[in-house]
Amino acid sequence: MKTELVTTLKRQATKILADLHESKEPVLITEHGQPSAYLLDVEDYEQMQNRMSILEGIARGERAVFEGRVYSDSEAQEKMSKWLK
Incomplete structure (x- = not known):
């Protein structure tokens, strides 16, 4: 499973979403080093x-x-x- 920082998501949302649609692999979003959400x-x-x-x-x-x-x-x-x- 891929892990991304929330700040990376803010800056590269389009790329992360494109990768998600291509790989179908969930992305774990972290804030302050802690799991915060999954992107599916x-x-x-x-x-x-x-x-x-x-x-x-x-x-x-x-x-x-x-x-x-x-x-x-x-x-x-x-x-x-x-x-x-």
Whole structure:
């Protein structure tokens, strides 16, 4: 992963963005020697968000099973019958 100072980002934003789009490699921005932000390509960010949504859905499903909030096949069909017509 590439690391850049925030002052370098201010001075060379166009070049850093061009490199980012070409390499697809995230850039860590530091301020006063400390990590401050990550610069990501838009497509990579959107893909990451989609993955997070899927993982959150799986986690909710696992939690529901663990808590016993599940339906049998016949119960599910009954509850969904109004949408399956």
